Amino acid sequence: MPLTIENLLSENRVYPPPAGFAEAANVDAGEYDRAAADPVAFWERQAGRLDWAERWHTAHTWEPALPLDGPLAGPGAEPGADGQPLLSIPAAEWFVGGRLNVAVNCVDRHVDAGQGDTVAIHFEGEPGDRETITYADLQRRVARAANALEALGIVAGDRVVVYLPVIPETIVITLAIAHIGAIHSLVFGGFSAEALKFRVEDTGAKLLVTSDGQFRRGAAVAVKANADEAVSASATIEHVLVVRRTGDLTPDIPWQQGRDVWFHDAIAAAPDTHAAQNFDSEHPLFIIYTSGTTGRPKGVVHTSAGYLTQASWSHWAAFDAKPTDVYWCTADLAWVTAHTYVLYGPFSNGATSVIYEGTPNTPHTGRHFEIIERYGVTTYYTAPTLIRTFMTWFPDGLPPRFDLSTLRLLGTVGEAINPEAWVWFHQNVGGGRAPIVDTWWQSETGAAVIAPLPGVTVLKPGSATFALPGITVRIVDEQGVQVPNGSGGYLVIDGTWPAMARGVWGDPQRFRDSYWKKYAAQGYFFAGDGAKYDADGYIWLLGRVDDVINVSGHRLSTIEIESALVSHPSVGEAGVVGVTDPVTGEAIAAFVIPSRDVAVQDAGDPAFWASLESELSALLRAHVSREIGPIAKPRDLIVVPDLPKTRSGKIMRRLLGDLVDGRTLGDTTSLQDESVPSRIAAILGARGR
Template sequence: MTIDTLLDEQRRFPAPAEFTARANVTPELAEALYAAAEADPVAFWEAQADRLDWAEPWHTAHTWRHPATDAGDPGAPVGATWFAGGKLNAAVNCVDRHVDAGLGDRVAFFFEGERGDRRTLTYAELQREVAKAANALTELGVTKGDRVVVYLPVLLETVIVTLAIARLGAIHSLVFGGFSAEALRFRVEDTGAKLLVTTDGQFRRGAAVPVKAAADAAVEGVPSIEHVLVIRRTGDETPGLPWTEGRDVWWHDVVDRQPETHTPEFFDAETPLFVIYTSGTTGKPKGLVHTTGGYLTHAAYSHWAVFDVTPDDVYWCTADLAWVTAHTYELYGPLLNAVTSVIYEGTPNTPHPGRHFEVIERYGVTIYYTAPTLIRSFMSWFPDGVPATFDRSSIRLLGSVGEAINPAAWVWFRDEIGAGRAPIVDTWWQSETGAAVMAPLPGVSTLKPGSSLRALPGLTTRVVDERGDDVARGQGGYLVIDGTWPGMARTVWGNPERYRDSYWTRFAHRGSFFSGDGARLDADGDIWLLGRVDDVINVAGHRLSTIEIESALVAHPDVAEAGVVGVTDATTGEAVAAFVVVSGDVTGRPEVSPEASAAAAALRAHVATTIGPIAKPRDVVFVADLPKTRSGKIMRRLLVDLAERRPLGDTTSLQDESVPERIAELLAR
């Protein structure tokens, strides 16, 4: 399989000399890291594991059984271990050791509530709060190996309880607080959770929204649930709170009275730390299991190298705490490196579109890590640029995550938020990988808008054909990761066969992990993401990337966002359909108005000029918003369903479940 790649982005941005001079990873160190990893990858990762505090050393650095190990039993489970026998505690590594090192007065988190309430938590205060929560969980019967589902918004209590669960050797599974009761119930049942942690309500887009009834519906009749621990957040603004005596417990009743010290246990490196579920855009969500020692090693190393963190930084990852982005680069990575972070409860345009810029100015944020979806939203909210009234001068580094970023959005991000000087670390990774796999090193790399460049030291990515052979430079194919790495998910919870078949069977003869993404290898050997392989469109034998066509559309000055899918065509097999968000009041199909017709013609001509006539959309539909998951990914599967008038699949992971219905109404006019 090859993917036709037609978009040719030529802009280049070398690392600024002043950034390189003080970077964690200099060109000389990068060369040494790559050389050490190539010479002995296991020894390289052992050196990175020394970033952590170990109560006992490991006896076996690495083992790996992949599908090709036993030709006689190709259906056997696959499995890797890293640092087996080594004992550590995740919460001790994130908090206690920094307090012991004299950093107790350093701010761990600045919290900003959607309503404007604020709180600062130092590392010493965080240590005391985690100890109290761990004592409370013990009182509620939580012990090593138990599963605790956390159904909360972005609050300090979310961080505290997550660390307390890890401190006990229990397993946390965070669920986005906007998910439906059905989506939450699936995760509670699948993990066999003993405890659910939730709130009475949440503040969402300026309103107080009740939550507890949905939590109750999710756990009703689930035999494993023993308690529901409830944080008071909205109080009298969400009256009529349902309550089950004997099961439900208030956080302030059970946590606040606990001792402020807790003696930790230490657990084997392969002890499960958390289960995180894929968004479920295709099929039943998979519960990916990440273990303690390897995951923390990968998180600490990559956060230090990619985000160039120092003791003086104020770092902000904008992801909801339930997403893997936040697990690794809002929770564990920053805390392992003793960094000061910002967390924000609300939506980015509440009460106005400049809320994030207010937060950046208030706390002096120096590193800002967000999703292309939000960047494109900023572009539409501020078509003339971000007003100078918002001071962004503290920003020294930017980051992108979630989907491949369009070159036009990349350049806008650098110019408008990075003052035309801040490097952008465009990170590629997945829930399955645990932490960043490909990303620039900001003091070393020459940046290319829209590319994550290549794998970090210690990891190897390749673009291959259907046989697993490397494609030629300039060609597209499947993106794979060679071998194993410490942060990788170990299995799918309760279904090791699904883990093997989803990720390892396709290229078993190579021992490679299949990411599910398509990619292009450029003339320099750098990699450009082309989207999910399932999203590639086959137009008259040409396999076209949705990402490239979307990038061409977003490069048009009138386009804020675009979602591109393949739809059935009697002549070409598939045709390109584009759902486009533009400035102004144009909505619906081209035939609904002369303005829509002219706008569609202009966009078709723009794509034909930018990429080529073969990529020109057959259908253009102007919409007010696109169906996106809470992590910012466009759910293209739903766009196909809408375009072909099929029943919609699962929509529970959407930011706004009303978007598909509104698009359907436009299509029906």
């Protein structure tokens, strides 16, 4: 009997597109049929939205992972360690023979078209400093930075690691790297020296770009020493380029003469024009590393033309981008969300974007809503984690002092959104009028794969709905057979798409084995996520397949159990994991953040959280039993002040399981707050575990 993930929750609320929105939408329902009729031709039409120096001669080639036998396998070839036949390395190309420059498509062409006075960036720093940058300003800054990089010896194909906060210089330098055809790898500014060192060494970077310091949670924090430690033994780094962000607030900046260069000095004498080269469609654009929460991080490689084509079209179509929009994607610039939906998608469409350096509760919990009001934000794209946090900060709804009337579209990204959080977001932030574009995608896919078209799709709270035009996704069982509506299984992508990763940097076998090996016979890309179809064929994401819990033979999704918990008014957020159980093999442990305010004097007391557990445990376990069924009732229910989350907003469920089972914690460098696991450990200790 094929294994599938059980379908537990059902959601019947629907939200049709508002009539006025649908009438003016960029994309109509016919887009699905046009794309399905000839997907390659569809993507060729979208590539035509870009400026090309030379048009492609071949739209698409694809070599799937095929068994290597006979002469292809080579002399003495043996099956893999798992007994399966050896497979070739899959290879895709899009728009073969075409040449363009990605940065020119994001900046220069808009200025050439007379849009130089259009605002490209509204920047808000955490301390309150602000800057508005037009496309003409951005073009000059990118040109100066590109000239400065070339003066430091950077040429096309060189790797440059960027270790900066969310500031305009990060965008300028990233686009400058693309302008000269070098390859960038952005690293979250909160990562440790060890995590940065790995990325510098794995890419063989020639240049590291960092800052003297950055602002975090209201304080200036020195950064340069971390950068120095990361490159101290590097055999490839020639220079460290330093952006002055905190200045006198982080004194005694370490400095190595001959290697270290101030960014402001480097651009001072640089010309504000730069003659860009054009590069092959498959020229590498960037390397982005998976978080590394399990095993060695993978450096996923994205190339130029196919990636930009899909990034540009999906931003225009899924976010219904209009020339009058003020768009805000809240992701840190180091994450793939920001690569596609801060940098390359919006800028390729000439959009006006907001970027914010700081945390959403600095200096107060309404900072994001203040920013929306100040700049007249029309599109707000953020993570379900933050939405659930807002629910705990504002349990009675948002204060009326925030004017959010400019918002016309909302978006979510990072992980599946619970239905109750979706409805709260729609009503409280979107005023009950703004459609929500719930997107599913990954670093490896490069751009959104499953998402509604906001003027077309009838929305269901918590469902990412359907695959976007031009892409085919399926939910299959272990054998690769598509499951029927009402069932769950493994999410796969059938075929290729322009923005897909082309490989893992320096490790093509890992690319094959991680994503293509499981369903090589069908030619499916295995995303590593579970999903289900509801009765209407809508797709619901169920989290990583590693997070599926097997309780007495029942394979249950953590996302569905979390959604049931969050639907109770006492719960603001929940994280569910499988833990060892001598009877059932695995049992369910649920960590919940209460929706009510907690007094400051109690928040740091583990005994207080243990007492809350005794108050809420029976109530919430019974609630889950009613919502889903007795099989999904948590064995353990632990009340906590916070959950371990990556900076991109994902709950790091693995750490929760390690804490309950008493295992040594693995890599925690990608956490927003590395103190959270120790606080949870203290609470577990107080409850006698």
